[in-house]
Amino acid sequence: MVMNPVFLIVVPLGLAFFTPIIGLLSKKFTKYVPVIAMLFNLILSISFLPKVIDNPIVVTLAGWKPPFCINLFVGPVGIIFSILISLIGFLVAIYGINYIKTPESQGSSKQEKYHILYLLLLTGATGIVLTGDIFNLFVFFEILCISSYVLVAYNQDKNGIEAATKYLIQGSVGSAFILIGIGFLYGLFGTLNMADIAQKIGDVNSPTLFIAMALFITGFGIESAMFPLNAWLPDAHSSAPSSISAILSGIAIHIGIYAIFRILYTLFGVNSVFTFLAIMGIITLLIGEMSAFKQENIKRVLAYSSMGQIGLIIFALSIGTVNGVSAGLFQIVTHTISKALLFLCVGYMIYYTKSMELSSLKGLGKRMPLTSFLFTIGAFSLIGLPPFIGFPSKLSIIFAGLKTSDPLFLILIILLLCATVIEGAYFFKIIQLLYFKKSEKKDHIKPPFTLFLPAIILAILIIFIGLYPGFISSILNKSAAEFVDKFFYIKTVFGV
């Protein structure tokens, strides 16, 4: 049987629903289900990558042809996102084997729910990047969002529940907007297939079109944490269990950005809203980095830093050229890997010091040397220091921005670099806290190997891609070319 990309979605989904049954058979085994599912996804996605770079695969379901069916469009961007999702999903699932514990009194059914929701979240994410139909996009988006609302509250403490409720309300507002936007599009074109809408959009010139675009930007913008829609982010990412913070910061918000820009590039085409988004991106970056500066809680620092990086990615993707999109994709890779590494390390640091305050991190460089070292690697790569992966990605963004020769972009790049300085300031302060401040306790803590296995893999990726960025930048260039090219998309889907 030929490997069909639809398995990328079906297998995690099916395993998610089977988990309770597996749990009846063996309580211990439920921990390993996400690991297996994501490993399968990872291998399948990587195997698709070489084929898909030049010829995206279009998978039609239910025997109808587009535009009457729901089809999957497995393009290079989709596969790259799928690889990232499955890689981070796999590594964080390994981390979750030991990190997610429940006291015996509550039984293991709560743990089971974590794994089910975890798989559903990742299914939703993979579905979004692979689909070619706009209502399908919405369905998977809802799966993603609802799973993340519940997972934020997993710890069942006051902060978590409050954060999850606020996230739920804001997310629902966003989903409502998206639904209205889809409604408008359906009313105008009579079809829900993205390629079909893309083809027909040139013929219609009505203000409803712009309202639909605005609704989409706002709706998906909430999930993607653009300013001022991102007020849920600091609370949600800091109150969730650290493995979920890694997934949220690393995957969920990037999927939001993917959704916005897929709709913008493929359906609407490049237009003046991009300048607005570029400015919004830099504003998000500055506000994120400046707010992170004064935080006392390490997970809030990382959450605001995610906000800032999203601003950076939005800026890169709104430059509108192939260089810009390629740089934005590279920055997505950087942020996913580095932020996941940071959250994984911080998870155990908090677990052992029993406190999220920055002052409790003092002297951990001596007590948890490898963990602190991995944290330092993640931090340096986010700031953009060579020889880590953050440097080539920031360099590509600056290059893409300056190449447009637009004086507005020069000013925005200067603001970007100011934000980098601020980012450097707080991360360097934290690293000094880790290594160069004395702590009262002198014991040596050894986190379990389920921290080190994923963290070391991520660190190796950071250093390796940092030293040989050409390794992935050629793939990203080609993907960016496809992403921007609306007509290629239409042509591939309709097979004309």
Added chain:
Amino acid sequence: MTLQLILLIGFGGAVLTYFAGKISSKLREIFAVMISLILVGMIISIYGKYSQEILTLGFLDFRIIFTLNRLSWLFAIIVSSLTFVTIVFSLSYMKGKENLNFYYMMMIFISVSMLGIVFSGTLLLFYIFWEIMSWSTFLLISYNKGKALSAGLKYVIMSIIGSTAMLIAIVSIYIKFGTLDISAISQNINIVSFNYITYILALFFIGFGVKAAVVPLHTWLPDAHSEAPSPFSAILSGILIKMGIYGFILIMYIIIGIKISLVLGTEWIKFHYVLAWLGAISILIPSFIAILQNDAKRLLAWSSIGQIGYIIVGISIGTGLGFIGGTFHLFNHAIFKALLFLCIASVEYQTRTRNLNQLGGLIKKMPITFTGVLIGGFGLIGIPLTNGFVSKWLIYKSLFDSNQYFLLFFSLIGTWAAIFYGYKIIHNIFLGQLPEKYKDIKKEPLSMKIPIIILSFTVLLFGIFPGLILKYINNLGVSIGFQKFNVSIMGISTETGMLNMLNIAFALFIAIILVYLIFKIGKKKVKINQYDNYGAGSYIPVDKYHYTTKYYDPLYRVIRPFLTDYFDKFYSWIANCVKSISDTIRKIYCGDLNYYVIYILGFLATIIVLKIGSKLW
């Protein structure tokens, strides 16, 4: 291949040293000394083999090019030899401190990243190694904890601000020229306008000025150099700030070329004169601030800023003699400043203090260190027979020849201030009374004596036979485009006069013999107690007459009001503004869900209004 091999051995050696330290401390020390020695040896072996090694990297069409040219070799030999000498010194200085694996690893790591900087043939590689050097020096400056943390943070933030300015310049160059290869850019420099070149130079100036501690970007230096571990301070003052000067020479003379650099500017103000004047201010004010310091290392740190001013004046004045003088002073300053820092470190090791108000009379207890400080101090002031004299003479002569009398005057005042603070160091530590608590300190360990002796010897060697280095620098100047001078092993000759150390050494020798004879002929010596001399025969309580406390008090009271570091205050003010703005901004996320939903609706409304608004225009 050799250049890459050097860098590979360096970085690999640094990591190996760290892991060797986990096995045993002796192994780590052997490793550290061996690796630094190997690096020195390899660099000596590639003398004269100027070459390029090209690799391709598949990213944005960049190539990796390693080059060795005259300028690179000069810096490489300074970096590697000073690292070797400092590591030998650290063997006894750092005994018993914690985190030594990290310390030795970083010492080698930092020196290899500096080697990477000078071996880079493309601006991208230059930037990469520059950043690696920045964050690794940050980590090692913070090593001592306490005050060193804020010093390190100040350093790294200013360094990153400089680097981001450089990054904008580099990306802009890439877009204009299509390549970042240094040789390609320098050949095609004529395709861009002078305005563009000035803009690029200004950006690079910010980047290199922070590293080289040119006024007004110097404020990180006093804190960083005084709080870093002492052998590392020697490297900081000796080579790190010289990297900024390397950058200046690279941009101004190698990339832009001397023909364009020297005519940039308007009718009245030429760019390189602006640079020379900034150098003159760097000489003037920091040298006087150095006089006021009571912490020995802070004094030396401010003095470093002053000497960098000399180097910048020499290099940017635009004449061949000035360039030779400036580059030679760079070389000399590395040697005698490292010597001074190592001597202060050895004093600190024995007496556990750097406070000049509390030391004194150590001349009998630590004679070798005293000789080191004496020779280093003489080099700093510029007394004949030391290498500092030759380079300063060359700078003065070049200023005189180009009729820059004001700059000459400022340089001379700088030397005057150098005499003050040089003597302060010599007197306050070694002359005068020996405080009670230091009566029993031991002599320095061997591994501290050796570097001091080696460096003192080098100062005198290049002072008497300057031609050894001047020949090389002369060729360097010629390769850049300056005129050729007649250099002999003992001196250099120019159109308007010559410097021949043989004559000077001979004259000094005769003078010393004369003085000695006069002493011999005179009356016999009578030995008296030191305190008899002070109290003119009457009894004085010993501890109340400590002559080194508040040494220059009258001078201090006169110039103190004029010498606050306004730039430091200004930068701290900016940092505080950023902090308070950040604090205000984070209040946007107030916690009230109603506001959040209003933000969302407001955003939607804004987009729609903007679109409708732009349609109506």
